[in-house]
Amino acid sequence: MTDYKTSDKPTELDALEFDIEDDEPFSYADFRLEDWLAFALFWLLAITLFSQFLSRYVFASPLGWTEELARYQLVTLGFIGSCMGVRKNTHIFVSLFHRWMPSGLSVIIYRCIAVCNLVFLSALAYFDLANYTAARNS
Known part of the structure; x- marks a missing residue:
């Protein structure tokens, strides 16, 4: 996880000096399967919504x-x-309090947050699977 404790930026910044970070060079290898799936699904959603708008307001037949x-x-x-x-x-997540905490306590809190994320996402997957199974059986 990246925050101020693991970065190599100076701790005190002058308010008048802003360093703009250069963008990293573009590479298709940086994108994973879910990135491409989200990209395709986003444009499919845009086409679906456009067809809905067109059929409803232009042709008056939704x-x-x-x-x-x-x-x-x-x-x-x-x-x-x-x-x-x-x-x-x-x-x-809120990282304000991590700025003033000792490093050891901050790591423990980050791990607790990771465990909470895992439990939450597992519960979402469980309830989604249970909902899918119930809908399929009825």
Whole structure:
């Protein structure tokens, strides 16, 4: 995990001097399967929503399946995005208090956060599987 304790930036920054970090060179190897899947699903969702808008407001004959399909695509995109966030460690957490804590305590808290993330994501997967199984059996 990257925060101020593991970075090599100076601790005191002048308010008038901002160093803009250069972007890393682009490489297709930096993207994983879920990145490409999210990219494709995002554009598929955009096409679905555009077809819904076109059929409803231009042709005055809405396609009923586009609403439900767009909803499922958006939910799937949210789950894929959460997988990407966990892989890149860019999920939301508060790091304000870690600035003033000792390094050992900060590491323990980071590990507790990782365990909580694991438990939460496991519960999501369990309930999603249980919901899918219940819907399939009925």
